[in-house]
Amino acid sequence: MRADARRNRDRIVEVARDLIRAKGYDAVSMDEVARTAGIGAGTLYRHFPTKDALHDAVIEAWADKVNEAVDQAMELDVPARDRLLQWLKDYTAMLTTHQGAAARITASLGVAGSPYEAKCQTYLQANQRVIDALGGQLRPDVQAMQMCRLVGGVAAVADNSELPPEAVSAMLEVLTDGFLAPKAA
Amino acid sequence: MRADARRNRDRIVEVARDLIRAKGYDAVSMDEVARTAGIGAGTLYRHFPTKDALHDAVIEAWADKVNEAVDQAMELDVPARDRLLQWLKDYTAMLTTHQGAAARITASLGVAGSPYEAKCQTYLQANQRVIDALGGQLRPDVQAMQMCRLVGGVAAVADNSELPPEAVSAMLEVLTDGFLAPKAA
């Protein structure tokens, strides 16, 4: 890759990240990204063929933090319920860091060929690790995909409605208790 | 209202309902609705000033069925858990009848002035009735708004990812057990 191309690519991602964080995915147009970055639309689209592809690059960095969060939450010296709740809160917080991301990523779960596929895998594996770590304390039929979807749903609602942390926590507590419940007859 | 206007209005809603049910809200353009109904765009927009307003009219009919569903589920002669689960399933089924509706309605919860405001009120009251009916069996801190959001989140994910009924049921079981759990210390 040519030096100017590399420079432009980095600048695009940086500008897009700031804009999306400030205004939300939907409210940022590709034109605005290009203008703010001081480049032409053609250049932008060569680097990122779709708006989703750009979005994917923007959220790349914090997808890496997911596994750290799993480790931290699971190593806490507290009951399983608290560890699970901590993880769900961390996970929700990460998903809602960028406006509009939660719904898009959650909708891509299990969809082959989506631009967010790699991230979905990361998240699924992270939730699987949580399930493994908490072992028999969870309901026996819980699945990583299910957990991703349920928490993703909460995150999407929280993001969309800009809910205060207490409201999100309260919803996650319901989920937590649901995950911990034994399978009913 | 003039006779031709009434005729056109009814036809628009009918056409829009069929199209949205078949292709999903996002995939149906206002132009397509107008063309299919055999009218001009101006006529369409006189009757429904925005696409959301049209959508609201389309889902009008089944919003009325919500209260029936509450009655039916609460009158069942089964344990509280099964009644709650039945209600959540019915509610989810209604929300996902029209593609794209669940996410839009859930996002409008608590937003003053949204075109879906009346429906949100209906849903909130319905969930409140369920909470009242199940009385002390639910966790003490449960709220109708919270229930609406949690189930709406599940419905939105189910709708987006076109999940099979078993997967939706499994997620609702987690929610059910969460709602039934006593408040943890």
Added chain:
DNA sequence: TGCAAAAGCGGAGAGTGTCTCCGTATAGTC
């Protein structure tokens, strides 16, 4: 029945998005 006013109709087009095409400019190479 005939007429005027009110009500409604239709479609061109404004405004805004995503994304494409292609002539032009420039970084890297010998």
Added chain:
DNA sequence: GACTATACGGAGACACTCTCCGCTTTTGCA
């Protein structure tokens, strides 16, 4: 310094929501 692959920029194609306004139809009334 020249040559070529690579990258750039921006006009514009296409799709969508929504507006404006001249024209047509319905309706109430004599």
